[in-house]
Amino acid sequence: MTTPKYLWPILITAFLLETLCVTYGLYIPSLVGYLSILHTASGLVVAWALLWTKPSPTHFKLKNFSFAAPNRYRWLLTAMVAVMMIQQFARWKEEIPLDFHDSDMLPIIQKMCSRFLSGERQHVYDIIPEIWGGMQPIYLPAMWMPFAIPIWLHLDMRWMTVLMFFLVFCFFIWKIDPVKKHASTAMGATFLLLWWLFADSKAGLVPYTEEGVVIFFYVLLVMALHRQNAWLTGLAISMCVLSRYALIGWIPAYLLFLVYRKQYKDLGKVIAVGAACFLLLVLLPFGWTMIRPILELPSKYIEFAKRVWHDSPHVFSQGLGWAKFFGAQRIEKMHYLLMVLSLVVPTTGMIIGLELHKRYSIPMQNLPLVLLKVTMVIFYSFIDVPYLYLFYTSSYVSLIAITYFIMQEDEKVMAIS
Numbered sequence: 001m002t003t004p005k006y007l008w009p010i011l012i013t014a015f016l017l018e019t020l021c022v023t024y025g026l027y028i029p030s031l032v033g034y035l036s037i038l039h040t041a042s043g044l045v046v047a048w049a050l051l052w053t054k055p056s057p058t059h060f061k062l063k064n065f066s067f068a069a070p071n072r073y074r075w076l077l078t079a080m081v082a083v084m085m086i087q088q089f090a091r092w093k094e095e096i097p098l099d100f101h102d103s104d105m106l107p108i109i110q111k112m113c114s115r116f117l118s119g120e121r122q123h124v125y126d127i128i129p130e131i132w133g134g135m136q137p138i139y140l141p142a143m144w145m146p147f148a149i150p151i152w153l154h155l156d157m158r159w160m161t162v163l164m165f166f167l168v169f170c171f172f173i174w175k176i177d178p179v180k181k182h183a184s185t186a187m188g189a190t191f192l193l194l195w196w197l198f199a200d201s202k203a204g205l206v207p208y209t210e211e212g213v214v215i216f217f218y219v220l221l222v223m224a225l226h227r228q229n230a231w232l233t234g235l236a237i238s239m240c241v242l243s244r245y246a247l248i249g250w251i252p253a254y255l256l257f258l259v260y261r262k263q264y265k266d267l268g269k270v271i272a273v274g275a276a277c278f279l280l281l282v283l284l285p286f287g288w289t290m291i292r293p294i295l296e297l298p299s300k301y302i303e304f305a306k307r308v309w310h311d312s313p314h315v316f317s318q319g320l321g322w323a324k325f326f327g328a329q330r331i332e333k334m335h336y337l338l339m340v341l342s343l344v345v346p347t348t349g350m351i352i353g354l355e356l357h358k359r360y361s362i363p364m365q366n367l368p369l370v371l372l373k374v375t376m377v378i379f380y381s382f383i384d385v386p387y388l389y390l391f392y393t394s395s396y397v398s399l400i401a402i403t404y405f406i407m408q409e410d411e412k413v414m415a416i417s
Contacts (some may be wrong), residue, residue, distance in 0.1 A: 003052045008409060011049035012185045015398050018042035019189045022320060022391050023196040023203075029318060036320050036381075038210075039391070043377035046398045047370050051363055052280050055228045073178045079253035081169050081194065088198040089162050092207040098150040098157075100131045107145075108263045110157055112137050112147040116285075125290045138297055139210075141281040142242035142288040161205075161212030168219050168396060169194065175403050184408045187394075190399060197392065205389040214244045215396045218376075221402040225369050234273025239276075242281055246342075246393070250375040253346035254368050260354055298339075305331045305384040321386025331384065345378055346371045373397055 004010070013102045021039035025031060060302060065073065115124045128135045146164075174191060176183045197203045203350065205211050221236035237254075239264040240247050257266040296351040308315055309328040316324045349371050355362040376394040383390065 007049055007052055008182065011046060011402065014042045014045035014049065014190075015402055016185065016189050018046060018398060019193055019395060022388070022395055023192060023200075025125075025284065026202065026320075026388070032318060032320075033268055033324065034349040036322055036324065038328060039320050040322070040377055040381045043381075043394060043398070044374065046401070047373035049265075049376065050366055050373060050401050050405070051370050053366050053369075053408060054222070054363075055365055056226050056404050056407060070179050071179050074173050077173050078120060078170060081173075082166060084194075085162050085166055085198055087416060088159065089206060093158065096207040098335075100135075104131055104135065105133060105209055106157060107142040108135060109139060109147050109210055110151065112139065112144050113151045113157070116145070117148055117152055121285050122287070123287065124286060125293065136293060138293055140242045140245075140294065141286075141374075142239045143210055144215065145246065145281070147210065147416055157237075158206065159335075161210070165194070165197070165206075165287050168216060168400070171219065171223070171347060172235040172399060178405045180406075180411045186399070188401055190341060191361050193392075193395060193399070203388065203392075205392060209389045211389050211392065214221070214240075215242050215393050218393050219396055219400050221372070222397055225366075225372070226401075226404050230263075230269035232268035233266075235277065237270065238277035238281075240276050242277065244393070246379040247372060247375055249342040249344070250346040251369075253350040253371050256347060256350050262389050268327045284400060301384045302331055302335050305335070308385050315387060319386050320380075321383055321393055322381050323384065323386055334382060335384055338379070338384065341378045341382060342375065346375050349374060369401060373401065 017038060021035045021042065024034050080091045081210050087283060096102070096109065098106055108128060111131070112124050115121075116124075125137050147160050149159045150159045169190070173187075176186070178187060196365060197205050217239040218235060221233070221240055224232040224236045237247070237251065241251075255267060255270070258264075270331070303325075306328070309331070323331075351366060353362070353364060353371070356362045373394070375395055380386070380391050380394055383412075
């Protein structure tokens with residue numbers, strides 16, 4: 001099957017629309033319902049377009065970091081972004097101190113890290129009496145453990161979020177050629193997204209949440225899938241599952257893909273790394289004591305969603321996500337729909353994709369990435385409580401996937417010329 005003629009305009013338009021939906025489009029309240037639908041549709045179009053990209057098992061070389069053109073532009077943009085991030089975060093740090101009354105996520109993680117660093121590993125998941133009179137920590141290890149580093153260094157723990165975004169931006173800008181035509185529009189959307197996250201109070205991600213770490217792990221997974229590195233893929237999957245398990249329904253689809261292609265060695269590597277991460281990050285440091293509260297968590301989502309509907313209905317009415325269309329009376333239906341779609345669609349999609357490859361020769365090399373994006377779109381569109389900061393993980397999956405598309409298009413142009 002030939003590549004669609006207008007694939008690049010379709011892909012970049014979908015990415016721009018997806019980006020606008022989670023940024024400045026939200027300042028038009030009358031459009032929020034339409035934005036929710038457009039955001040879902042744009043994400044699915046991005047997924048479809050990615051079907052025609054190919055894995056890129058390439059590696060950085062030291063010479064790539066020279067000061068020769070076009071690297072001087074990369075160095076300039078990297079420095080500009082670093083200065084912007086540091087300045088903007090310094091402002092957030094002064095204006096918004098860590099306070100569980102404003103947002104309890106980071107204060108909970110701070111307490112968990114402090115217990116861990118002081119050697120109280122068996123008490124990391126004990127109730128925290130200082131927060132809301134007794135808060136049960138429920139965060140998975142890969143989500144909170146990275147924040148132990150800045151706490152150990154006696155820094156504001158949110159510097160970890162800044163570092164994660166900086167590393168993601170560096171990957172983007174050092175993979176593309178900023179002077180080539182395919183890069184310009186993607187760069188515009190990237191800077192728009194970064195400015196929104198660091199300079200606009202509506203986003204709230206940097207000063208209030210831990211989501212930068214989650215975004216980094218999902219970006220790492222996109223990189224691993226493109227590099228076709230089973231060890232790195234297994235590590236990235238483990239970190240994603242042990243931070244925010246939005247991709248849980250995608251994992252069987254990916255394993256099915258490896259079995260279909262008879263990549264049994266890669267399958268063994270992925271499973272081995274997953275088992276090792278579970279052992280090293282969960283069982284050895286904490287034992288089985290943390291497993292029960294984590295397993296019980298999904299059953300509590302419905303009650304939590306009801307409380308948010310009662311206390312903060314603007315989370316649904318003014319943000320993305322389809323919960324607003326279901327309303328407070330259909331929380332249970334939406335929750336079970338989320339579970340069914342998240343678990344069924346990825347594997348069904350993989351089966352259909354592999355069958356279409358056999359019959360009509362549609363590309364299949366990038367099916368895992370395509371279905372990862374589809375899984376992200378479904379999970380966040382139907383999530384029980386659609387806090388805005390959650391949606392940026394899917395945006396960065398799009399961004400890094402498009403980065404590889406840009407690389408491949410520029411390579412085609414160079415080959416022709």
